[in-house]
Amino acid sequence: MAGLLALVVAGCSSTLTRIQTWEGAAADDGAVAVLRAPGEIQVSQVNGRDVGNFLMDDLALDYELLPGRNVVVFKYKTIWAKGAGVENGESKVAVIETPPQQVIINARAGEQYEFVLPEPGSRRQAEALSRNFRTQISNSGGAIVATSGRHEPAVSVAGTPAGNPVAGAPVSAAPQSMPGGDLPALEAMKVLWERASAEDKREFLRWAFD
Structure with a gap:
């Protein structure tokens, strides 16, 4: 049973390697950019569109981005063993995750981007990191092109939530x-x-x- 489950998970993982982040028809590979997200990163929205809600939340996924300005909302999540002293019925692991974060990527067609994540060496370091989290985005040449910050939903003049800029819009x-x-x-x-x-x-x- 364990072996069968592993095969099923592997099969699901292979079919979910590329996630389209816009509504409508698919685009050719050369016409889009790709954002690679490791298992610690859980992307929930791109340009205001929900792209999360997978059965497993620690999958490494690639997200297709249209050229232009893309607002990516995500969380950083790690799991740590609690060690000795765990009481009966208490979870043996500690889940540490950040509040929603966002990063703005000015994507170029054909380019590949990835998260440059910090590597905490202990649970205590991970907890400290989660309180003031920052990560960067690099392109395929290794250059840093964006830095994340706390996600603050936009509010329009009338006080209602404003939509995020769509991909392809000029940056201003x-x-x-x-x-x-x-x-x-x-x-x-x-x-x-x-x-x-x-x-x-x-x-x-x-x-x-x-």
């Missing part, structure tokens, strides 16, 4: 705020006006001319 600096941000106050107000709903615009005009 997003307007930040009103005075004190990256844009002059007038330009920031113009951007906010363009993004506001019709109802928000009506309420603003009532307030401005009251």
Whole structure:
């Protein structure tokens, strides 16, 4: 039975080596980039689209990315033996995982990317790492092209979740705020006006001319 299970797992692993991260038709190999994720990395979303929920969560998988800006959301998870002193009924292993992280990859067609992970030597080091986690992404030439950070879901002006930029979109600096941000106050107000709903615009005009 154990041998049969191993064969089944191996078969599943071979069929899940490449995961398409967009909706629609598949693309030719030369038209996409590939992000290689080891078993410690659990990718949950790419550009706001769910790509996780596999039967096993420690699979090494490759994710196909469309050229352009790709926002990848993931967790880093490791399992450590607790050693002696484990009480009856208590798990003998400790699962250490980070809060959701994200990394932005400006993908190029035909390029291959991979996570450059830290290698904690003990459970204590892994716990410390999980509290302030950072990882980098390298390309096939070994150059570092991105660094991860804590995932913060985007919020639109109206207070509702905003969609992530789609792959293929040009990379640009997003307007930040009103005075004190990256844009002059007038330009920031113009951007906010363009993004506001019709109802928000009506309420603003009532307030401005009251």
